[in-house]
Amino acid sequence: MSSQSLNNNCPNCGNELGALLVRTRMIDCDACGTTVFLQDGVFKNAGQRGEMHDTQMLFGLKDTVRILEERYYIAGHVRYSYGRGWWDEFWAVKGNGDGVWLSIDEGDVVSQRSLPKQDHPPEDTFLYVGETVTVQGQLFTATEVSTAECMAFRGEFPEILHVGEKYRFINYTSEHGALLSGEITDDDALWFIGTWIDPFDVKKDQSH
Amino acid sequence: MTRASELTAINCTNCGAGLDVLGGGRVVSHVCGYCGSVLDAQHDYKVLKQFTDMPRPTTPFRIGMSGVINGVEFTIIGTLGKREDYRGRTWLWTDHQLFSPTHGYAWLTVENGHFVFTRKMREQPNQSWISSDLVEMSDYPPVAWFKGKSYKYFSTTTGRTVFVEGEFNWLPEVGDQNTAIALMSDDSMLRYVDGKTEREIELSTYLPFEETCTAFGLETENFQRDVHPLQPFTGSGNKAFVRKVFLGFAAISLFASVIFLMLPGTLLLSEPDIPDPSLPRIFEFQIENPDQLTQISIRSNVSNNWAAYTLELTDPKGETVFDTFRQTSYYHGREGGENWTEGSQRANIRFRPTEAGTYKLNLDREDGSVETRISVSVRSNITTSLWTFLAMGFFGIAALFIPNGKTRHNSKRWAKSDWSDD
Amino acid sequence: MNLFRIIILAGSTFAFGGASYLSYSGVWRESRDAAQSVRVGSSGGGYNSSGRIK
Numbered sequence: 001m002s003s004q005s006l007n008n009n010c011p012n013c014g015n016e017l018g019a020l021l022v023r024t025r026m027i028d029c030d031a032c033g034t035t036v037f038l039q040d041g042v043f044k045n046a047g048q049r050g051e052m053h054d055t056q057m058l059f060g061l062k063d064t065v066r067i068l069e070e071r072y073y074i075a076g077h078v079r080y081s082y083g084r085g086w087w088d089e090f091w092a093v094k095g096n097g098d099g100v101w102l103s104i105d106e107g108d109v110v111s112q113r114s115l116p117k118q119d120h121p122p123e124d125t126f127l128y129v130g131e132t133v134t135v136q137g138q139l140f141t142a143t144e145v146s147t148a149e150c151m152a153f154r155g156e157f158p159e160i161l162h163v164g165e166k167y168r169f170i171n172y173t174s175e176h177g178a179l180l181s182g183e184i185t186d187d188d189a190l191w192f193i194g195t196w197i198d199p200f201d202v203k204k205d206q207s208h
Numbered sequence: 209m210t211r212a213s214e215l216t217a218i219n220c221t222n223c224g225a226g227l228d229v230l231g232g233g234r235v236v237s238h239v240c241g242y243c244g245s246v247l248d249a250q251h252d253y254k255v256l257k258q259f260t261d262m263p264r265p266t267t268p269f270r271i272g273m274s275g276v277i278n279g280v281e282f283t284i285i286g287t288l289g290k291r292e293d294y295r296g297r298t299w300l301w302t303d304h305q306l307f308s309p310t311h312g313y314a315w316l317t318v319e320n321g322h323f324v325f326t327r328k329m330r331e332q333p334n335q336s337w338i339s340s341d342l343v344e345m346s347d348y349p350p351v352a353w354f355k356g357k358s359y360k361y362f363s364t365t366t367g368r369t370v371f372v373e374g375e376f377n378w379l380p381e382v383g384d385q386n387t388a389i390a391l392m393s394d395d396s397m398l399r400y401v402d403g404k405t406e407r408e409i410e411l412s413t414y415l416p417f418e419e420t421c422t423a424f425g426l427e428t429e430n431f432q433r434d435v436h437p438l439q440p441f442t443g444s445g446n447k448a449f450v451r452k453v454f455l456g457f458a459a460i461s462l463f464a465s466v467i468f469l470m471l472p473g474t475l476l477l478s479e480p481d482i483p484d485p486s487l488p489r490i491f492e493f494q495i496e497n498p499d500q501l502t503q504i505s506i507r508s509n510v511s512n513n514w515a516a517y518t519l520e521l522t523d524p525k526g527e528t529v530f531d532t533f534r535q536t537s538y539y540h541g542r543e544g545g546e547n548w549t550e551g552s553q554r555a556n557i558r559f560r561p562t563e564a565g566t567y568k569l570n571l572d573r574e575d576g577s578v579e580t581r582i583s584v585s586v587r588s589n590i591t592t593s594l595w596t597f598l599a600m601g602f603f604g605i606a607a608l609f610i611p612n613g614k615t616r617h618n619s620k621r622w623a624k625s626d627w628s629d630d
Numbered sequence: 631m632n633l634f635r636i637i638i639l640a641g642s643t644f645a646f647g648g649a650s651y652l653s654y655s656g657v658w659r660e661s662r663d664a665a666q667s668v669r670v671g672s673s674g675g676g677y678n679s680s681g682r683i684k
Contacts, residue, residue, distance in 0.1 A: 056309040056310055106307075106312045107311040175336070177332040196330030196331055198331065199312065200280075446632070446634055450638050453635075453642050454642065457646050461646060464649075464653065468653045500655070521664075529664070530663060557664050558656070559660055559664035560660055590656045590659070592653050592657070593653055594652075595648075595649040595657065596649045596650055596653045598649065599650075602645070
């Protein structure tokens with residue numbers, strides 16, 4: 001696993017945070033529960049990591065999973081609230097350091113990677129169900145628009161998360177089953193593109 | 209969406225009956241099994257409607273039962289009674305809605321004592337949709353390719369919901385109707401389901417009866433009455449084995465026949481080019497292995513003529529073994545541009561000597577025979593391919609008459625297909 | 631390998647073996663006029679070997 005070498009101790013309690021993955025920008029401290037983010041090579045305190053209730057999951061943090069032909073190390077786990085319930089997102093890293101977001105909601109598994117800036121839908125996208133956009137040559141139709149709140153997270157992440165942070169999200173589906181998701185806050189928009197994964201195709205490595 | 213609260217039971221907001229909450233966050237309706245009220249699971253279980261006089265379907269499963277299917281534990285959270293009427297015939301089956309916190313929602317269908325596991329597929333087959341109209345218009349059974357398997361059109365069914373109970377991740381109604389176009393591979397069924405509000409693609413696989421009963425803690429007698437289209441072949445393979453053995457022995461017998469046909473025997477005497485006028489003459493030969501078939505051959509040079517010979521054989525004791533005659537006659541010519549021949553220049557006599565020793569053959573020419581030159585040979589250990597050839601026939605025909613269990617099973621699986629070439 | 635298969639295999643081997651033995655011995659391929667049973671001119675043995683029939 002690719003890792004970066006830093007003097008990486010928790011700025012709150014001094015606990016050794018261990019070797020970090022290449023794209024990690026944020027990590028939580030197992031000892032004190034503080035989350036820290038990396039800025040200009042220095043760790044800074046980012047607040048609390050929230051409470052993660054134990055639930056039955058397809059896989060968990062630090063598991064190695066095989067999805068079809070690819071192996072992933074589950075580096076980070078975020079739980080988003082949806083009002084009446086929640087769903088889980090996992091930052092899953094491949095051997096070469098690249099990663100995907102695995103979004104899991106009661107057996108619905110989606111693998112998505114970050115959409116390059118130049119492919120983002122126009123900023124004046126209206127965010128309503130039924131809206132269509134064309135991304136990377138595929139026509140997508142919006143199927144769901146709602147608000148999510150970050151409830152808790154554990155592990156390492158390629159982006160900075162804050163417990164309690166809210167954003168609007170929009171999910172689009174293409175004719176061929178591809179999925180496009182937008183996470184929109186007042187000052188930023190993150191877009192992801194990917195596909196459905198059959199939960200029966202996800203195999204947890206037993207050696208872990 | 210995973211359900212946030214640890215809600216495990218509610219009271220029916222219509223009749224007050226206690227109802228277990230077993231499904232996940234995407235359950236939208238809960239139908240009370242006591243009063244038939246449809247409760248809105250996402251809005252404080254308010255009563256949406258009520259169904260009465262629903263015929264309870266026959267099924268060994270009950271809501272709340274859990275069992276492991278394909279390595280994943282599922283709980284039965286709902287029951288649907290389904291019915292199809294077509295040309296005066298009625299089919300009944302039961303669909304149970306299943307839920308697993310890790311693998312989501314699925315169906316367990318009970319039909320004629322067979323159990324089938326069905327899941328909604330998010331990935332798309334190469335044929336993203338097949339409609340009844342397409343099936344009607346097709347000259348060939350529609351085919352699709354999904355997850356490395358090919359599927360061929362099997363049937364179109366239109367099921368009507370006649371009973372609802374429990375939790376569902378949609379809103380079922382008595383009288384709901386949906387049409388499913390089913391395509392089948394060797395072991396699974398791909399269904400294009402055209403429902404009330406959406407189109408779905410489902411994949412069904414067969415669940416073994418005993419294993420599934422054990423997994424769900426059922427003690428049910430096997431009540432299967434027919435071969436289900438998805439049922440795998442579970443024959444012992446004995447018939448296939450016998451076929452293979454018989455075909456193998458047929459091949460070995462053919463090989464042995466060729467060998468026996470080619471074996472020349474042991475040459476005991478060879479007298480070539482004897483002029484007829486030297487006859488009668490006595491030939492002597494030694495038999496070392498009695499009881500082996502021995503053959504005396506005479507070959508004459510007759511051409512468009514005949515020559516007959518008397519043969520008298522005496523054994524070592526001087527007793528006559530046989531006293532008989534053989535004729536060689538050979539005619540040939542050309543007629544209508546084609547060559548023809550008739551008869552043979554060769555004549556044989558085969559006998560089985562009973563003791564070892566010197567045998568004497570007295571050979572003479574019959575009166576009236578043309579004068580020619582002959583050769584005489586005697587061979588022992590003469591074999592025949594007759595018996596091994598018969599054995600080949602026996603094994604080959606027997607193999608043809610053994611039904612291939614797997615082929616028959618597969619034709620039973622496909623027998624219920626409603627495809628017709630018209 | 632179950633008993634049924636063993637019986638089938640043994641039976642087939644026996645049938646093939648028998649057929650091979652008959653073929654090797656050339657059974658039923660004797661000329662009809664040279665077979666012992668229709669031996670021509672056999673005088674037989676024993677005291678009544680003169681060929682006369684009492």
